[in-house]
Amino acid sequence: MATVSIPACTSTVLLDIEGTTTPITFVKDILFPYIREHLEEYLSTHWEEDECKQDVHLLKKQIEEDMRQHRSCPVHTVDQTVHTDEEKAIREVMDNVLWQMAADRKSTALKQLQGHMWRSAYSSGRIKGEVYQDVIPSLKRWRGQGLKVYIYSSGSVEAQKLLFGYSVEGDVLDLLDGHFDTSIGAKVDGKSYERIAERIGCQPEEITFLTDVTREAKAAEEAGVNAVVVVRPGNMELTDDERAHYNLVTSFSQLELTGRA
Numbered sequence: 210m211a212t213v214s215i216p217a218c219t220s221t222v223l224l225d226i227e228g229t230t231t232p233i234t235f236v237k238d239i240l241f242p243y244i245r246e247h248l249e250e251y252l253s254t255h256w257e258e259d260e261c262k263q264d265v266h267l268l269k270k271q272i273e274e275d276m277r278q279h280r281s282c283p284v285h286t287v288d289q290t291v292h293t294d295e296e297k298a299i300r301e302v303m304d305n306v307l308w309q310m311a312a313d314r315k316s317t318a319l320k321q322l323q324g325h326m327w328r329s330a331y332s333s334g335r336i337k338g339e340v341y342q343d344v345i346p347s348l349k350r351w352r353g354q355g356l357k358v359y360i361y362s363s364g365s366v367e368a369q370k371l372l373f374g375y376s377v378e379g380d381v382l383d384l385l386d387g388h389f390d391t392s393i394g395a396k397v398d399g400k401s402y403e404r405i406a407e408r409i410g411c412q413p414e415e416i417t418f419l420t421d422v423t424r425e426a427k428a429a430e431e432a433g434v435n436a437v438v439v440v441r442p443g444n445m446e447l448t449d450d451e452r453a454h455y456n457l458v459t460s461f462s463q464l465e466l467t468g469r470a
C-alpha cells in the first residue's frame with residue numbers, strides 16, 4: 210500500500226466526516242431515514258420548546274434567503290388534512306426540511322435541526338456512529354506524534370459529537386481537539402479554512418485536510434492548507450484531472466508525517 214507524505218510542518222489534521230471517517234451509506238441509509246421517519250412526531254412534540262423554536266426560526270431565515278437568491282422552494286398546495294395553524298406551520302417546515310434533504314442541502318439550519326433530532330437516537334443506543342476501521346488507530350497514532358486532530362463537517366457540531374461520542378468504537382471524543390461546522394463558513398469557501406486556522410491558532414500551511422469532496426479540497430488549497438482526497442467505497446468518482454492533481458488515500462494508515470516516527 211503506497212504511503213502519502215504529509216508535510217513536516219503539519220501540526221493539525223482536519224477531518225471531514227461523510228465519505229472520509231464514515232461511510233456515506235451510514236449517513237444516507239441510517240441517519241437521513243431516521244429524520245424522515247421521525248420529523249412530524251419530533252416537530253409536534255417539541256414545537257413549543259425554545260430549542261425547536263430556534264431551529265424553526267433558522268429554517269425560516271434560510272427560506273427567506275433562498276427566495277432572495279431565487280432558489281426553488283417547495284410549492285405549498287392547500288392541504289385538506291391539516292386543520293389548525295400549528296398543524297399548517299408544522300407541515301410547511303416538514304415540506305422545507307424534506308425538500309432540502311432531497312437536494313442534499315448542507316444549510317446550517319437543516320443540519321442544526323438534524324443534530325437535535327439524532328440526540329435521542331444515539332443516547333438510546335438505537336444508532337451508533339460508524340467509523341472506518343483505520344480511523345481510530347490513526348487518530349491515536351497522530352496524537353502520539355503530537356498532532357492535533359479537528360473535525361470540519363457540514364453536520365452540526367452537536368451531530369459530530371453524537372457520532373463520535375456514541376460510535377461503534379465507544380466514546381472516542383477524547384481523541385479530538387475540537388469541531389467546526391458550517392457556522393464558520395461553507396466547506397467550499399477558502400475563507401472558512403483561513404478562519405479555522407485562526408481559531409486553532411496556527412498557519413493554514415500547518416493543516417492537512419482530509420476530505421472525499423474535491424471542491425472542498427480545492428477551497429482548502431486556495432487557503433494554503435494541504436489537502437488529501439480520501440477514496441472510500443461509494444464515494445463520488447474522481448476525474449482523471451482530479452486523480453492527477455490530488456494526493457489520494459484509501460485508508461488513513463497510508464498517511465505518513467515526514468520526519469516523524
Ligand SMILES: CSCCC(=O)C(=O)COP(=O)(O)O
Pocket residue numbers: 225226227228236240315320323361362363364365368369372396
Ligand atoms: C456528522 S452529521 C451527519 C452527516 C451530515 O449530515 C453531513 O452533512 C456530513 O457532511 P460532511 O461535510 O461530513 O461530508
Ligand SMILES: [Mg+2]
Pocket residue numbers: 225226227228229420421422
Ligand atoms: Mg464528506
